[in-house]
Amino acid sequence: MVAEMAQIFLANAENIPASEQEHADYLxxxxxxxxxxxxxxxxxxxxATEKRVVSIAWRMLGNRDDARDATQEVYLxxxxxxxxxRAGEDFRGWLYRITINVCHDIARRNRSSATRLxxxxxxxxxxxxxxxxxxxxxxxxxxxxxxxxxxxQMLSRKERAALVLRDLEGLSTEEVARILGSRPVTVRSQVSxxxxxxxxxxxxxxxxxxx
Amino acid sequence: xxxxxxxxxxxxxxxxxxxxxxxxxxxAIAGHLAVCETCHQLAAEFHQSQNFLSEESATPSFxxxxxxxxxxxxxxxxxxxxxxxxxxxxxxxxxxxTIAILLVGFAFLLGRWREPAPAPALTNAAANSEPDNxxxxxxxxxxGALPEKLPHPRGTKESIRRARLAAASPKQLxxxxxxxxxxxxxxxxxxxxxxxxxxxEIQTGNPNIKIIWLVQDAGQxxxxxxxxxxxxx
Numbered sequence: 001m002v003a004e005m006a007q008i009f010l011a012n013a014e015n016i017p018a019s020e021q022e023h024a025d026y027l028x029x030x031x032x033x034x035x036x037x038x039x040x041x042x043x044x045x046x047x048a049t050e051k052r053v054v055s056i057a058w059r060m061l062g063n064r065d066d067a068r069d070a071t072q073e074v075y076l077x078x079x080x081x082x083x084x085x086r087a088g089e090d091f092r093g094w095l096y097r098i099t100i101n102v103c104h105d106i107a108r109r110n111r112s113s114a115t116r117l118x119x120x121x122x123x124x125x126x127x128x129x130x131x132x133x134x135x136x137x138x139x140x141x142x143x144x145x146x147x148x149x150x151x152x153q154m155l156s157r158k159e160r161a162a163l164v165l166r167d168l169e170g171l172s173t174e175e176v177a178r179i180l181g182s183r184p185v186t187v188r189s190q191v192s193x194x195x196x197x198x199x200x201x202x203x204x205x206x207x208x209x210x211x
Numbered sequence: 212x213x214x215x216x217x218x219x220x221x222x223x224x225x226x227x228x229x230x231x232x233x234x235x236x237x238x239a240i241a242g243h244l245a246v247c248e249t250c251h252q253l254a255a256e257f258h259q260s261q262n263f264l265s266e267e268s269a270t271p272s273f274x275x276x277x278x279x280x281x282x283x284x285x286x287x288x289x290x291x292x293x294x295x296x297x298x299x300x301x302x303x304x305x306x307x308x309t310i311a312i313l314l315v316g317f318a319f320l321l322g323r324w325r326e327p328a329p330a331p332a333l334t335n336a337a338a339n340s341e342p343d344n345x346x347x348x349x350x351x352x353x354x355g356a357l358p359e360k361l362p363h364p365r366g367t368k369e370s371i372r373r374a375r376l377a378a379a380s381p382k383q384l385x386x387x388x389x390x391x392x393x394x395x396x397x398x399x400x401x402x403x404x405x406x407x408x409x410x411x412e413i414q415t416g417n418p419n420i421k422i423i424w425l426v427q428d429a430g431q432x433x434x435x436x437x438x439x440x441x442x443x444x
Binding site: 039047050054058064068071079080147148149152164167173188195196198203 | 224225226228231256257260265266267268277284285288289290292293
């Protein structure tokens with residue numbers, strides 16, 4: 001049954017299974033073929049997972065260009081180390097681990113030249129047209145979002161990775177611990193610390209502006 | 212149900228808003244929030260912060276060209292790496308050949324270095340001073356067999372006398388390395404061609420035993436010299 005579905009999906013790259021279990025089985029078959037040198041299977045792996053990888057990279061790095069570079073590097077590493085992937089292991093967890101590591105490498109490389117939003121930058125953000133009748137409310141809302149984005153970039157790389165995977169990607173604490181190579185207790189501690197820092201940072205900026 | 216303190220509730224609040232507490236802990240927090248306005252306000256602020264985080268970090272809707280650019284870049288790089296691995300004369304192959312040649316050369320030099328020294332030349336200083344005709348007459352004589360009559364010397368009395376002296380102290384050809392029981396061959400000298408004795412000395416493996424043949428032509432009286440107590444070195 002799964003093999004038949006895989007044949008249908010391989011024939012049409014757009015037809016990616018929606019359910020989690022079917023998606024996992026689909027990836028397992030593709031990985032097995034890609035390890036055997038099937039270039040088409042590798043391309044299908046890329047198409048099936050690129051949106052998720054781009055999402056994580058964008059949330060970790062904060063800008064489009066870095067997210068694009070990170071995604072390319074992720075799939076090149078997947079191609080290079082696909083032979084080391086053990087059969088039966090969770091491919092998505094392995095893929096996310098590579099994504100996090102690549103984002104860390106790029107962030108470290110760009111540390112000296114990273115552009116971060118400062119308090120002045122927050123005030124200069126353009127006003128986004130929306131359904132809000134009150135322009136001041138819209139500006140305030142945009143500024144709050146920008147503050148959150150800045151606060152996210154201010155976190156340590158481990159806290160940011162734990163928060164992105166847990167709160168933004170919706171993975172469980174156990175899955176995050178497996179991806180990051182740590183224990184669930186550690187992940188809970190990192191997530192708790194990250195949430196508190198973001199809340200305090202936004203509160204601090206809001207308090208200064210109100211004064 | 213145990214009543215939580217505000218201090219403990221504030222410490223657990225970040226996990227509570229994300230649903231990361233155990234069931235009993237979550238119930239305890241909920242019970243505290245129902246009675247504590249300060250902690251209730253704190254929980255609301257945490258929820259708002261989480262909502263902002265989710266809203267700001269929502270997956271951006273990148274256009275199709277963005278994903279196509281990524282796909283083409285990755286597949287092009289993969290194709291290039293595949294062509295590099297198929298190249299017969301790739302860098303890895305050259306490095307492997309170089310290392311193999313170096314190892315073979317090293318092994319060859321090591322073998323040459325370890326070869327045993329060539330055997331020393333046979334010690335026969337007296338033979339070097341002998342005339343060529345006498346040296347040519349040296350031969351291994353089988354014990355017990357009568358030697359052939361050797362060719363006549365030049366015929367002068369002086370040469371005969373020298374030959375006799377040489378016979379008296381036969382030269383020994385010792386095989387190097389065999390010190391326990393050296394096999395020695397004595398020179399066979401022929402005094403003259405006019406009926407003189409032909410003396411053949413054979414040294415056996417026992418240094419105390421030496422066989423001496425004296426052969427003379429017809430018409431001459433037989434004489435035999437038996438010397439069995441000569442020490443040979």
